[in-house]
Amino acid sequence: GAGVSQTPSNKVTEKGKYVELRCDPISGHTALYWYRQSLGQGPEFLIYFQGTGAADDSGLPNDRFFAVRPEGSVSTLKIQRTERGDSAVYLCASSLKGRENEQFFGPGTRLTVL
Amino acid sequence: KQEVTQIPAALSVPEGENLVLNCSFTDSAIYNLQWFRQDPGKGLTSLLLIQSSQREQTSGRLNASLDKSSGRSTLYIAASQPGDSATYLCAVTAGNKLTFGGGTRVLVKP
Numbered sequence: 001g002a003g004v005s006q007t008p009s010n011k012v013t014e015k016g017k018y019v020e021l022r023c024d025p026i027s028g029h030t031a032l033y034w035y036r037q038s039l040g041q042g043p044e045f046l047i048y049f050q051g052t053g054a055a056d057d058s059g060l061p062n063d064r065f066f067a068v069r070p071e072g073s074v075s076t077l078k079i080q081r082t083e084r085g086d087s088a089v090y091l092c093a094s095s096l097k098g099r100e101n102e103q104f105f106g107p108g109t110r111l112t113v114l
Numbered sequence: 115k116q117e118v119t120q121i122p123a124a125l126s127v128p129e130g131e132n133l134v135l136n137c138s139f140t141d142s143a144i145y146n147l148q149w150f151r152q153d154p155g156k157g158l159t160s161l162l163l164i165q166s167s168q169r170e171q172t173s174g175r176l177n178a179s180l181d182k183s184s185g186r187s188t189l190y191i192a193a194s195q196p197g198d199s200a201t202y203l204c205a206v207t208a209g210n211k212l213t214f215g216g217g218t219r220v221l222v223k224p
């Protein structure tokens with residue numbers, strides 16, 4: 001595709017449920033990033049993949065959050081036992097190898113935990 | 115830990131006025147600084163990227179300056195238009211991650 005795509009665009013779930021958020025990066029981009037943006041704030045870094053491996057997961061807030069990228073393309077962010085505080089927009093970005101400082105962002109998934 | 119601050123949080127101007135948006139950061143060891151635009155319900159669009167060795171970048175009506183020593187960047191938007199209404203975010207890069215400010219929400223009134 002022409003840009004980074006994320007599905008679903010909106011997700012409403014109940015406290016305690018499990019959710020998966022999907023990101024399709026730009027074709028050929030080896031680096032992929034997840035950010036979380038709470039209302040009225042800037043995005044905060046969660047995790048960075050280079051290829052299939054998580055090169056930096058220092059931004060994941062706790063062990064309820066996990067992300068995978070098994071084939072080095074599509075990535076899934078997984079949140080277990082969701083809490084109301086997890087409500088935010090989850091943004092995905094990708095970049096070319098060697099151009100990790102020039103990231104292209106998707107439209108985000110708005111997660112609402114009731 | 116890098117902290118990025120944007121002031122003001124919100125700004126409202128009449129059409130035609132110049133916009134001045136401020137960004138400050140605490141750690142001058144950055145690789146570059148970017149300004150992004152975010153429209154409601156949309157992702158981020160990169161407007162300008164200033165490498166750490168540069169002092170400014172220009173694109174059309176937009177001009178961004180960078181002063182690493184003082185930890186400051188300013189985004190100027192000349193002759194604002196209603197279509198410039200959006201949230202503007204600055205972000206600094208160190209390593210592979212971006213650290214964002216909280217954004218400035220801009221409203222340009224016709």
